[in-house]
Amino acid sequence: MADVTLKKYTFSLSVNELEELENFLKTNISERKVVSSIATLHGFLTAIASGPVTINSKEWIPIVWGLKNSKPIRFGSSKQTDHILKLIIKQLNEISEILADDAGKYEPIFNRNRIQPESYLDLHKWVSGYMMEVELHRHYWQPIFSCSQGFQIMQPIYLHGSGSTTNVYSSEQFLTREPKKCEKLIQQISNSAAQIFRFWLPYRTAIYERKVANIIQQSHPVIESNDPCPCNSGKQFGTCCGLAAILH
Template sequence: MQLDQPLTEKEFDELDQFLLGDRSPEDSMTMDHLHGYLTAIAIGPETIMPAEWLPRVWGPDGKQAPKFKNGKEEERIVNLIMRFMNEVLVTFEVAPKEFEPLFVEHEHEGQTLIDAEAWCWGFWEGMELRPGSWDEIWDSEIGELMRPIYLLGADEIEESELPEVEDPLKAHKLALELEANLPTIHKFWVPRRKAAVGTVKREDPKVGRNDDCPCGSGKKYKKCHGADSAA
């Protein structure tokens, strides 16, 4: 199955059921939690490779793993997660204003409200993969746009801020603000986003300072091209 194909409703349900199932670790992310996590990784200040972020889907320390039936099932579930991520990436690339966070709906006093808390927990965990690199947006002129994510997703907030999230109507309003803010947050990072840090492989063996210079002069490296390098 190609990664550029969005999840069908059936596949979405399949991944949802696996994440909630007995064979997934107890601390595995739910779908809304996962969607927030993937969104932070997709639009944030640095490219983060799946080898780093994928293990944390199963638990915050990245050390748990599901009890897959076999390699085929593992490949299937990982493929669904990667395609879920690709949907986020593609939407922000082609139509960021149409991005819809996966919030939960609930009934409150006859009204249908949205609850963005678990989504924001995920976003916060995505930010914590590169905590210092997010400082620039908090300190910028649009830093206030991050406030709904902080209020709903941070591990701790000020006691004076609790009424903003404990009231379902106010939490609903924060969720709407968050959805409206995401395209601007994404836009902020586009020109600043850094590529993934990789390891550069040295093709030639390193020349010691007391080795013969590889240029063929017959001199020691430190007295030939090594002296040029030092200069």
């Protein structure tokens, strides 16, 4: 398994689980598979956890498998398949938990590449995973690019993951060989991920509340003015609680 820089959290995957997941991602399940490292997966799942809407697992799991549709895939035994799925979901839940608890504690996972006699952190794999989700659901993400504040907090990630800024990335990649500059870039990307989560949080909350309201409305039909008041006063709703702001 490639060296990985990560911060230990209470609900983190164990070292053995990370190695198991890394080995799975490296296997050639599909020629179209683009999620081939822990760093790429971590960036991809971070975008899912912090983006504008909740993405159904049926949409994103096939991308991890490298499939074009949601057709179930089996490798080895069904027990092994279920185990790998649980590890991936566990990592998504871990990311979501950290962001919700304190987004400032979030740290990306970066691979460390070795070029003798040196080694340097490869920011590109994490960023490419993050931007993969952004581009897949660009219509949801567009508002963050359309306002100056949003574009500014996206810049550290966008500049490293956009195909149109290859030259910028190449120069920055060279800088990652210098520890102080590398540390600065890592902090910028970490801060950007936290700010993006905070940017979308009100929107995600509003969507969630709307869904809850729809569920309640479906299970509790609208009370008409002439209907019996739900407070069991014996009066019509319009002449009882319908006149007050709060049911009594």
